[in-house]
Amino acid sequence: MPELPEVETIKRSLEALIVNRRIVDVEVLETRLRVPVRENDFPRWIIGHRIARISRKAKYLIWELKNSAAVVIHLGMSGRLVYVNEPLPLEKHTHVIFHLDNSRQIRFRDPRRFGLIEVVAPNRLKSYQRFRQLGAEPLTDAFSADHFSPLCQRSQRSIKNLLMDAGLVVGIGNIYANEILFKAGVHPLRRGSELTEGQARRIVHAAKKVLTRAIEKGGTTLNDFRDGRGEPGFFQIELAVYERDGQECKKCGTLIEKAVSSGRSTYYCPACQRL
DNA sequence: AAACGCGCCTGCGGGC
DNA sequence: TGCCCGCAGGCGCGTT
Numbered sequence: 239m240p241e242l243p244e245v246e247t248i249k250r251s252l253e254a255l256i257v258n259r260r261i262v263d264v265e266v267l268e269t270r271l272r273v274p275v276r277e278n279d280f281p282r283w284i285i286g287h288r289i290a291r292i293s294r295k296a297k298y299l300i301w302e303l304k305n306s307a308a309v310v311i312h313l314g315m316s317g318r319l320v321y322v323n324e325p326l327p328l329e330k331h332t333h334v335i336f337h338l339d340n341s342r343q344i345r346f347r348d349p350r351r352f353g354l355i356e357v358v359a360p361n362r363l364k365s366y367q368r369f370r371q372l373g374a375e376p377l378t379d380a381f382s383a384d385h386f387s388p389l390c391q392r393s394q395r396s397i398k399n400l401l402m403d404a405g406l407v408v409g410i411g412n413i414y415a416n417e418i419l420f421k422a423g424v425h426p427l428r429r430g431s432e433l434t435e436g437q438a439r440r441i442v443h444a445a446k447k448v449l450t451r452a453i454e455k456g457g458t459t460l461n462d463f464r465d466g467r468g469e470p471g472f473f474q475i476e477l478a479v480y481e482r483d484g485q486e487c488k489k490c491g492t493l494i495e496k497a498v499s500s501g502r503s504t505y506y507c508p509a510c511q512r513l
Numbered sequence: 514a515a516a517c518g519c520g521c522c523t524g525c526g527g528g529c
Numbered sequence: 530t531g532c533c534c535g536c537a538g539g540c541g542c543g544t545t
Contacts, residue, residue, distance in 0.1 A: 241539095272521070272540075297539080315538050316523075331523085350522045352539065395516065404540080412538065500517070502538075 240313040242297060242376065242409025243449055247456030248319060249294045252344075255321050256301070260288045260339040268333040272314060272354045275334060279357035283307035296372050296408035306360035310368070314352025320345045373406040376445050381407055387438035390430035397433060397441065398426035399500055410445065413480045414452070416505045418445045420479045425513040426504045427497065479505040 240248070264280040287303040294300065299319075301309040311319070320329075322343040334346040334355055346355060358366050374381040389406055390397065400406055401415045410418070419426045421444035424437050433441075478488055483496035487507040497504045 270522095312539085314522095314540085348522095349524070350538085352522065393515085399516090402539090501519085503536090 240297065240317065241411040241414050242294075243414070243452035243456050245294055245297050245299055245313065245409075246453050248313075249292050249299055252299075252319065252321070253292050255342075256289050256338060256344065257291060258288060259342075261285055261303075261336055262339050263337040265335040265337070266333070267335070268331075268351075271333065271348065271351050272312075273356065275355055276357065283357050283359055284309060295369055296375075296404060297411075298368070300363070302363070308358040308363050310354075310356045310358055310366070311346070312354045314348060314350060314354070316350040317346065317348040317353035320347060371405050372408050373404060374408070376407050376409055376449055381442060381445070383435075383439040383442045386442050387433070387435060390433050390438055393430035395430055396427045396499055397424060397430055398502075398504060400430050401441070401445070402502075407445070409449070412502050413477070414445075414448060416480045417478055418448050420505075420507060420511060421448055423510055425511040426506050427499055427513060479507065481505065 261284055264285060266275050266277045266280070269275040269277065283305070284303065284307060287305045287307065289301050290304045291302050292300065293302065297312060299311045299313075301311070303309070311317075313319075320332075322345055329345075329347055331349040331351075332345050332347045333351070336344040336346075338344070346353070356368075363369075374385060386407065390400055393400060395403075398415050398419060401410050401418060402412065416426065418441065422437065422440040424433070424441055428437075479494050481503075482494045483505055485494055486492070487494055487510060490507065490509050492507055492509040494505055495508050497506070
């Protein structure tokens with residue numbers, strides 16, 4: 239569920255809390271994440287080192303340490319990072335606990351275990367495998383109609399599928415893909431090769447708009463997160479189509495429809511988004 | 514070679 | 530009431 243805006247929100251809220259803190263211990267309670275947690279990497283590169291900065295790449299969160307090593311975290315579907323002020327009881331599915339030098343903790347909790355935590359040795363981030371095949375960051379100039387339109391043109395896949403392909407553009411999952419295409423007025427099942435130039439431009443524009451707006455909204459709900467209880471305010475953004483099948487389109491009143499595409503639920507207004 | 518399908522995993526909601 | 534089934538989804542990998 240955490241897509242780009244949620245990861246960006248977490249990044250920003252964590253910055254004030256853990257940048258310049260030293261990681262004094264890492265407790266691994268469960269190694270079986272999507273990628274097994276390599277416990278041995280922690281004492282070697284992480285424990286005893288200070289966090290210099292936090293960055294985000296696609297849906298990955300990166301803690302860069304002063305020794306130039308890094309912790310890479312992906313939240314998968316159900317991952318959460320909980321900042322803990324006091325010795326609160328362990329919540330179920332807490333897999334990894336980072337102990338900081340101010341006696342606070344960052345707890346990684348992930349019921350479905352689709353997330354991952356990996357240590358990258360000093361100065362190896364540039365060659366880190368998982369970052370090699372990533373496409374454009376949607377909120378940078380690298381993601382433009384000039385860039386995206388030709389990629390679509392040469393594909394028979396649906397535009398929704400293309401938007402969710404991290405090899406082309408990163409950070410967009412099922413929820414935002416649906417919302418972006420509604421805003422752009424493009425049917426999610428339209429083939430890339432059948433997109434007009436104008437549609438491609440509208441999609442790129444809508445993507446930037448929707449993601450930026452979602453980040454702004456996420457940024458308003460940092461308080462719960464800071465306390466380490468409650469959810470970090472995901473999905474407070476008003477969704478136009480996602481999970482709204484059978485309800486009226488907010489633009490024209492037509493009933494929102496649901497289809498399944500590549501095994502994923504797809505929502506659209508049949509009037510605003512013609513195939 | 515592009516594109517699709519599956520499996521990983523748990524919680525939850527609907528149906529019976 | 531309680532159980533079971535299906536769905537939710539990012540990502541990597543296997544298959545066609």
